[in-house]
Amino acid sequence: MTELLTAAQMRAIETAAIESGEVTGLELMERAGAGVVEAIFEEWPELAGADAAGGEGGIARPAEKGGVALHPALPDSPQDICEQKKFRAVVLCGPGNNGGDGFVVARLLRQRGWEVEVFLYGDAVKMPPDAKANYERWLENAGVHRWDDNFIEDTLDECDHDLVVDAVFGTGLTRLMPDDTERTWHGFVPRVFSWHQKDRPKYVAVDIPSGICSDSGRNLEGAFPTDLTVSFHRAKIGHYLLAKGPPDGGTLWCGKVVVKDIGLKDACIADAVRLFDPTISTLTKFSDTHKYSHGHALILAGGPGRTGAARMAARGALRVGAGLVTLAVPPAAQKEVAAQVTAIMLRQVGDATALAKVLEDARFNAIGLGPALGLDEDAAALVATALEAGRATVLDADALTLLAKDAALFAKLHDKCVLTPHAGEFKRLFPDIAAKLEAVPTKGPAYSKVDATREAAKRAGCLVLFKGPDTVIAAPDGRCSINSAQYERAAPWLATAGSGDVLTGFIAGLLARGIAPQQAAETAAWLHVECALDFGPGLIAEDLPEQLPNVLRRLLSRP
Numbered sequence: 001m002t003e004l005l006t007a008a009q010m011r012a013i014e015t016a017a018i019e020s021g022e023v024t025g026l027e028l029m030e031r032a033g034a035g036v037v038e039a040i041f042e043e044w045p046e047l048a049g050a051d052a053a054g055g056e057g058g059i060a061r062p063a064e065k066g067g068v069a070l071h072p073a074l075p076d077s078p079q080d081i082c083e084q085k086k087f088r089a090v091v092l093c094g095p096g097n098n099g100g101d102g103f104v105v106a107r108l109l110r111q112r113g114w115e116v117e118v119f120l121y122g123d124a125v126k127m128p129p130d131a132k133a134n135y136e137r138w139l140e141n142a143g144v145h146r147w148d149d150n151f152i153e154d155t156l157d158e159c160d161h162d163l164v165v166d167a168v169f170g171t172g173l174t175r176l177m178p179d180d181t182e183r184t185w186h187g188f189v190p191r192v193f194s195w196h197q198k199d200r201p202k203y204v205a206v207d208i209p210s211g212i213c214s215d216s217g218r219n220l221e222g223a224f225p226t227d228l229t230v231s232f233h234r235a236k237i238g239h240y241l242l243a244k245g246p247p248d249g250g251t252l253w254c255g256k257v258v259v260k261d262i263g264l265k266d267a268c269i270a271d272a273v274r275l276f277d278p279t280i281s282t283l284t285k286f287s288d289t290h291k292y293s294h295g296h297a298l299i300l301a302g303g304p305g306r307t308g309a310a311r312m313a314a315r316g317a318l319r320v321g322a323g324l325v326t327l328a329v330p331p332a333a334q335k336e337v338a339a340q341v342t343a344i345m346l347r348q349v350g351d352a353t354a355l356a357k358v359l360e361d362a363r364f365n366a367i368g369l370g371p372a373l374g375l376d377e378d379a380a381a382l383v384a385t386a387l388e389a390g391r392a393t394v395l396d397a398d399a400l401t402l403l404a405k406d407a408a409l410f411a412k413l414h415d416k417c418v419l420t421p422h423a424g425e426f427k428r429l430f431p432d433i434a435a436k437l438e439a440v441p442t443k444g445p446a447y448s449k450v451d452a453t454r455e456a457a458k459r460a461g462c463l464v465l466f467k468g469p470d471t472v473i474a475a476p477d478g479r480c481s482i483n484s485a486q487y488e489r490a491a492p493w494l495a496t497a498g499s500g501d502v503l504t505g506f507i508a509g510l511l512a513r514g515i516a517p518q519q520a521a522e523t524a525a526w527l528h529v530e531c532a533l534d535f536g537p538g539l540i541a542e543d544l545p546e547q548l549p550n551v552l553r554r555l556l557s558r559p
C-alpha cells in the first residue's frame, strides 16, 4: 500500500532529511523542479523537442552540477538545443517554496531553449531562503512580471503558449485563495476545460493545483484546474479525495497525478493514510481450497418482491470465496428465492427469535444484512439480534437507516462490525460529522472525508467504509485507507443499482473467510472496482460477482 501524506507529514520528512545532513533544501527544490520538467516531457513528448524525446540523443548529464541526478539531465544552455520549435511557457510562482519550485522549472525550461515568462504573486523579499535563491538565480538572466490577473490573461490570450505552470501555492496553502489569484482562476477555468480546443496550452500544477488543500482535497475558493499534477516523494491525501463533488475535490482539479522521487527516504509514519492495493498475504488466502475452512456467511433477505438485493449479496459472498452461503429468508419469500438460487442455501427466518435460533450454530461466522431488509420494527429486531450474536457483521442500506433512528441499536455495534454508508446514509448516521464535512472551508488544512470517516469509526466503535469514487475506510483506532476509483481506476459505471449490495456480499464473504474487518472491507472495495474496470461500461450489478473469477485469476498470477 502506498502512503498518502499530509502537508505536516511531508514537512517532517523533509526536515528530518535536511537536519540529518543528507540533503539541503535547495537540492530538494532542484530535484522537485527537475521532476516536474521530466514529467511534462514524459506526458507530452512532443514538447521535449527532437533531442529529448528518448532517442539515442538522450542526455546523460546531471540536472544540476554538483547535485544528485534523479531526473534526466537537461542541456546547460540554449545552444545545446538543436534546431527546434521555440516553445513558450508561462510560469506562475507564489510566495513560498512552491513558487521556488516554479523558478527552477522556469530556469530548466529556459535552458532547453524555451521562451519563459514568469509572474510572481507576493513579495519576493519575504520569500523563504531556498525559494528566494532560485528567484535570484532566475533574475540573473531574465525578468519577473508582477502579478496582475488582467496582464496574465492578456499574455495567455495574445501569445501562442504551449505550457502554463501553476506554482502559486502547494502544501502551504492555509487560507482561502486571495481575490486576485481567484480572478486569474476565472480566466483559467474556461481555458482548461475547453478540451475540444486542440492547440490550447497544457496546464501543469506543481505539487497540487493552487487552491486545493493538500490534506483534504477541498477547494479553498479559486483552485487552478490542470491537466497534470506533479507531486514529490508521495502523493498527498488531497490528490485522492473528491470531498463533496464539484467544485470541491482534488481529483477534479489534478487532471492526472504523477509522483516524482526527490531522493527522500521512506519514513515510518504511524497514522499515515494509505492508498489501498491488495497485499500478497490477503491474496494467498484465496488459494487455500477447503470449503469448510472458508466459513459460512448468513445473508438476511427482505420480504417478497424485495429479495433481489440479498440474492446479489449472497452471490457476491460466494464468488469472493466464502465456503458456504445461506440466505435467511422470511417464509413468505421462500418460493421466490428458491426459484432463483442454486449454490446458495436457504433457511426460513420469520423473525428475530428464528434468527437467534439459527445463530446458535457457531459455524455461521459472518453476517451480511441491510439490502432491502425493510425499515419496520421486525427489521430492527433482526438487526438487534444479529448484533447481539457478536459475529463479524456487515451492515448496509436499511440496516444503516435503522441504526440512525435508534440510539440503543447503534450502541450494540461492536468491533467486528463494518458499516458501509454512502454519503446520504453517512449523513443520517453521523449528522454532526457530515455537517462539518459539508461546511464551506475557510482555512487549510480543511476538514476532510478522511477526518470524517475516522471520527465516525471512533464513535461507532467499528470499521466504517464511506463509499464514493474516493471510498475511505477507517477503523476506530485511526487506521485508514482510501480505495480510489479515480484517475486510471475511474469506473463511473460502477454507480449502478445494486452495486452496493454486491459490495456487502464481498465483505461478508471475506469476513466469513476469517479476514479481519479492515482487511476484508479494503479488499472487497478494491475487488469491486477491479470487477467494474474489467467489465467496462454497460455493467449491471449482477455482472460484478461474475467478473470476480477473471480478476482473481489475474491477481493470483501476479509475480
Ligand SMILES: NC(=O)C1=CN([C@@H]2O[C@H](COP(=O)(O)OP(=O)(O)OC[C@H]3O[C@@H](n4cnc5c(N)ncnc54)[C@H](O)[C@@H]3O)[C@@H](O)[C@H]2O)[C@@H](O)CC1
Pocket: 010, 011, 013, 014, 028, 029, 032, 094, 095, 096, 097, 098, 099, 100, 101, 128, 168, 169, 170, 171, 172, 173, 174, 175, 176, 177, 178, 206, 207, 208, 232, 262
Ligand atoms: N516539503 C518538502 O519536502 C518539499 C517541498 N517543496 C515545495 O514546497 C511547497 C511547500 O512550500 P511552503 O510550505 O513554502 O508553502 P507554499 O509555497 O505552498 O505556500 C506558502 C506561502 O503562501 C502563503 N499563503 C498560504 N495561503 C495563502 C493564501 N490563501 N493567500 C495568500 N498567501 C498564502 C504563506 O503565507 C506562505 O508565504 C510544496 O508544495 C512543494 O512545492 C519542494 O521544493 C520539494 C520538497
Ligand SMILES: [K+]
Pocket: 098, 166, 167, 168, 169, 170, 205, 206, 207, 208, 209, 210
Ligand atoms: K501549485
